[in-house]
Amino acid sequence: QGGGSAVIDMENMDDTSGSSFEDMGEMHQRMKEEEEEEAEGEAGAAEEEDGEFLGMKGLRGQLGRQVADQMWQVGKRQASRAFSLYANIDILRPYFDVEPIQVRARLLESMIPVKMINFPQKIAGELYGPLMLVFTLVAILLHGMKTSDTIIREGTLMGTAIGTCFGYWLGVSSFIYFLAYLCNAQITMVQMLSLLGYGLFGHCITLFVTYNIHFHSLFYIFWLGVGGLSTLRMVAVLVSRTVGHTQRLILCGTLAALHMLFLLYLHFAYHKVVEGILDTLEGPNMPPFQRVARDIPVVSSAVLNTTAKAIALTL
């Protein structure tokens, strides 16, 4: 009978390694064809319609129920596998296992450079603090951009802030981790993320203060003082975990440069400087998201224009 081959296929289907849905679909198609053959021989159109219906009710006959059962099992397996893959946030759970007191202590510690660089300093592999600091930095950047009336189309304002902060945190962490791998430093990726994340605390403080109080000299003091302290801490921790002078130099030099330059960049690119501000009066004519060097006074641009005109005249 035609049912014989169908039964054999079903038995082959019994492996738990999981067949793809496409195979199941194909198999089901074959099953449907077999059923249709029998249906024509037996009850007629009603049987066929019931056979096509994939639900539990309305299927008549052992064969139909078997197909439905298999479909259900495979579907359930697919779904539970997809769910366990998707709900894999559980692998992140140990990195969020902190108490508020610990977070506060680590925030304060991130500003204090360690003195003992002869044995490896402990770094807590925790991601809650760094993540919150990155989000805080995003919020502060938004505040800075808004108060400076930056002519950026609103749609890119948030995107820029998030992209910059997360890009820095993830990108520079990965880069330094790669360098650490080359220089044989003993640090894991999570520890690096955590270290750099806490290093952003200094950035948050500096930007929060200087976006509200616009003094150039104040910014430079904060840049060197606060930024310098947090950089020194990160550098000290890295030095304690690296052997060899050249390696230490490369690693720590890169990190220090990137960290300090990032703070400088955040201040100047997203913030208007009150003295000698290049003005936003040309607002509607400016293309969107143009980062103008806001230190250039109006005079120099006027000079530029007249020079251009003079050159055009002479040509």
Added chain:
Amino acid sequence: FAGLADVSISEDIPVEGEITVPVGSRSPDEDYSTLDEPVRDTIMRDLKAVGKKFVHVMYPKKSSALLRDWDLWGPLVLCVSLALMLQGGSADSKDDGGPQFAEVFVIIWFGAVVITLNSKLLGGTISFFQSLCVLGYCVLPLTVAMLVCRLVLLAGSGTVSFIIRLIVVAAMFGWSTLASTAFLADSQPPNRKALVVYPIFLFYFVISWMILTFTPQ
């Protein structure tokens, strides 16, 4: 089909599944009882549920109604109305406001998802959609603040109006944060409440900031 008689399949195969929705929600199998009612009844029932939740947000007592029957209609309506009201606030008047709507929408939903994930990772007992529901509904005071701000801005945009707007937005921001904390913080282990409250504070702070710095064209 004699050969198939050996195959052991039970006559009634139990339908199982994983329902993470709390008790009280209707499973689709019961729909045959509500399928025959007029559409108006269905809509009114849903509207009443949404309205009840709004009332719970405005007077946050520690009731579990918001958590038990979560729904996302209220958050959607609030989010869309807030995003619509925040349109047209950029300095570039040629902007069609498109990115702004998307920006607000994305901030609210992305922010809510991040906070939910964070609270789950910190050991919270609340489910994903319940948390989304609470955070979405607690945007209501800020939507009210946005309405008030728009009305105040119609009157003028001087220092006085700024101060009024500042006070209103600050008050609503506090209300939102308190309301959502009242619902969400209970599901956390007691010593970690501060860790969950801070992202919520930041989230509503960003939204309040967008509302406060809104200047119409």
